[in-house]
Amino acid sequence: MTSTTNSHSPVADDHASHGLAHIMPVRVLVGIFVALVLLTVLTVAATYFPTGSFEIWISLGIATVKASLVAAYFMHLRYDNPLNAVLFVFGLMFIALFLGLTLMDTHQYQGDLIMNQFQNS
Secondary structure: OOOOOOOOOHHHHHHHHHOOOOOOOHHHHHHHHHHHHHHHHHHHHHOOOOOHHHHHHHHHHHHHHHHHHHHHHHOOHHHOOHHHHHHHHHHHHHHHHHHHHHHHHHHHHHHHHHHHHHHHO
16 A cells, blocks of 8 residues: 655645744843843842832733743744734733723722721731
């Protein structure tokens, strides 16, 4: 029995054009690693400054930048189909919308939580 492969099939063409992986220079990977470490240090340093209600937004902003760097370089999203990058950005905006609405709602009952904490002590 002989098996024949059709080189003109859509599946064969798709895999052949995709390749195994995108090879990135070590310098780029080390640069992204250093940026991630610096952003982590910045996140820790931000906790020492009293920013009030903006503290969560600063932390979420830094975390979003870090997640974007990981997705773009270590998950090779930068070199992939541009539609995947658009879907990633829409996903981030969708998460930001839900977190923003949730955090806006916490101001409604924040006073009750603080008063209950002092009464139970």
